[in-house]
Amino acid sequence: MRPGILGAVGAASAWCAPAPAAHVPRLAAALGIDCRLLYRPGVALTFDDGPHPEGTRAVLEALARADARATFFLVGEQVERWPRVAAEIAAAGHEIALHGYKHRNLLRRTPREVARDLDRTLTIIADATGREPRCYRPPYGVFSTGGLLLARRRGWLPLLWSRWGRDWERRATPESIARRATKGLAAGDVVLLHDADHYSSSGSWRKTAAALPSILDAVTALGLPFVTVTDAM
Numbered sequence: 001m002r003p004g005i006l007g008a009v010g011a012a013s014a015w016c017a018p019a020p021a022a023h024v025p026r027l028a029a030a031l032g033i034d035c036r037l038l039y040r041p042g043v044a045l046t047f048d049d050g051p052h053p054e055g056t057r058a059v060l061e062a063l064a065r066a067d068a069r070a071t072f073f074l075v076g077e078q079v080e081r082w083p084r085v086a087a088e089i090a091a092a093g094h095e096i097a098l099h100g101y102k103h104r105n106l107l108r109r110t111p112r113e114v115a116r117d118l119d120r121t122l123t124i125i126a127d128a129t130g131r132e133p134r135c136y137r138p139p140y141g142v143f144s145t146g147g148l149l150l151a152r153r154r155g156w157l158p159l160l161w162s163r164w165g166r167d168w169e170r171r172a173t174p175e176s177i178a179r180r181a182t183k184g185l186a187a188g189d190v191v192l193l194h195d196a197d198h199y200s201s202s203g204s205w206r207k208t209a210a211a212l213p214s215i216l217d218a219v220t221a222l223g224l225p226f227v228t229v230t231d232a233m
């Protein structure tokens with residue numbers, strides 16, 4: 001591993017934690033991490049930090065009304081609390097992906113701890129949903145070198161995002177979330193949203209759910225299909 005890459009990983013965390021990492025395409029490209037799904041002519045909506053008994057279900061309802069599929073990056077400790085909600089995501093035909101066991105910055109964990117946590121989370125998710133995740137996005141979008149190497153070894157697609165609604169922010173509104181998530185939207189975009197407030201401002205999922213119809217309409221108006229991450233693999 002070149003020192004420049006190690007430095008870049010560390011630098012990414014220094015100015016983005018505890019909020020999700022800013023979209024840094026050059027850094028992600030240097031590390032071989034996808035931010036967009038250019039080989040699929042569609043838009044991938046992604047929801048992090050669930051499951052959440054109310055937030056996830058509100059998002060599932062909005063997606064169902066638009067007949068849209070999405071990808072949910074689940075947190076192991078939340079799947080343990082709400083296994084039935086995790087199963088509902090899978091039963092609705094959405095993609096299940098890995099976010100971590102706890103919502104911790106990888107740079108504060110040893111490679112051994114990261115491997116143990118992710119393997120444990122994979123088992124928890126598989127038990128709850130009957131699905132084995134094939135895609136990985138760490139908390140805050142910050143990859144450690146160990147985390148990235150582990151994803152490669154396990155065959156998980158490391159994925160960040162190209163658009164975000166900044167829906168975790170206290171001052172976000174449904175309008176600001178929809179505007180940010182859809183500005184300049186194009187085929188291949190991966191949109192970061194959150195269906196849970198376990199690690200963000202209280203009740204943030206309500207604003208995300210309220211923004212979703214506008215976001216779904218914007219994708220449909222562009223004539224683009226909703227794709228999941230596995231569609232792209």
Ligand SMILES: [Zn+2]
Nearest residue numbers: 048049139140
């Ligand atoms: Zn997260």
